[in-house]
Amino acid sequence: MTTRKVSIGDPAPDFTLDDQTGTPVRLRDLVGRKTVVLYFYPKDETPGCTIEARAFRDSYEQFNARDAEVVGVSSDSVRSHRRFAQRHKLPFLLLSDADGLVRRLYGVEKTLGLLPGRVTYVIDQTGVVRHVYSSQLRATRHPREALTVLAAMGEHRA
DSSP, X not given: OOOOOXXXXXXXXXXXXXXXXXXXXXXXXXXXXXXXXXXXXXXXXXXXXXXXXXXXXXXXXXXXXXXXXXXXXXXXXXXXXXXXXXXXTOOSEEEEOTTOHHHHHTTOOOBTTTBOOOEEEEEXXXXXXXXXXXXXXXXXXXXXXXXXXXXXXXXXXX
16 A cells, blocks of 8 residues: 655644543644644654654743644554653653554655654644654754744744
């Protein structure tokens, strides 16, 4: 089965996944209220993913100020996400995509055919993808890229 990559200008595919507390979260419910920064990452507690999660955490107030919700997605279990969020004091949602369905829905490719990809999507309040940033190695750049896009989106609204 070939999946098409979600690109800028596409409607963000809707999905429902459990967060780190086991509560089902539906993308459509978040999108209507805020801009959503949806980031896919390979695995809890790995060096790059921990650095990335902490970078999102450390700039969380800036995301809040721009009326944006940060949502992380990996194939780790709800329990793993709960431990990861507690250990690193992550104030945002981590969703468990155990079977990789949402990753495939968005067309997030594996790096070197092995490692789940690291891709961030900025989705506006109408549910349209406004930015896509993909980089396996530049983990801390994902929050910076998203904040830059959010700032530009805010200027266009003003």
